[in-house]
Amino acid sequence: MPSAAATNRRSARFLVSPSQRLDRRMKFASISGPRARLASCQGIVRAGLMFTRGVFTSPWFRHSSGPVFRGKSVTILNAQFVSHVGRLVLEDYVELQGASQLGISFGENVSIGRGTMIRPSSYYGGEAGVGLRMGDRSSVGAGGFIGCSGWIEIGNDVMIGPGVRLFSENHAFDRLDIPIKEQGVNRGQLIIEDDCWIGSGVTVMSGVRIRRGTVVAAGSVVTRDTAEGSVIAGTPARLLRVRGEDSVA
Structure with missing residues (x-):
């Protein structure tokens, strides 16, 4: 009782x-x-x-439980591929394209910042992208770009700063006899585990896994996997230290 x-x-x-x-x-x-x-x-x-x-x-939406807060001039295409659990905030001028193989899924208390674009697929047909899953209490700052034509997974309690760009696809460019734009693409995946902080202006490339507790300094370009609890910076990003340990820089 x-x-x-x-x-x-x-x-x-x-x-x-x-x-x-x-x-x-x-x-x-x-x-x-x-x-x-x-x-x-x-x-x-x-x-x-x-x-x-x-x-x-x-x-x-495909599935909706909890309130949705939609800012002005938000564009949502193919909402039938989008689902969320709990509160979802889409700030002004967010652009969300839902059409994808696995859909777009948001956890509880997710916030997408002003002007952010989420694009798994072209607006004009062609092969559908794979999609995005974003965990609980995670957020994307203003002006972000999430190119989830491959698979992108963002864990719980992840902070993504303004102007961050996430990519899960690269253009093929090995051949010299035809233009690059005619050589197709290589789709991969991008994983950001729980409790990470991705600083402003960071670019994360396809095929990368950012492990739990990682901090990525502003402006970095991440091209390879990180260790758990690492602090990284630079272009390309390199290890500065592990949280709780002395600097290795």
């Missing part, structure tokens, strides 16, 4: 209206006064508009 204290906590939660709970979330720490209250109100209005758009979006 639940304790009386637990029962009282649940009862108190239900006495708080959704608008009051949203107001608490939208408050800014360390600032107060009329300007802070105005900022909170603006945030509530924005969230309300995004939620309203999301209500009309989620029925088109």
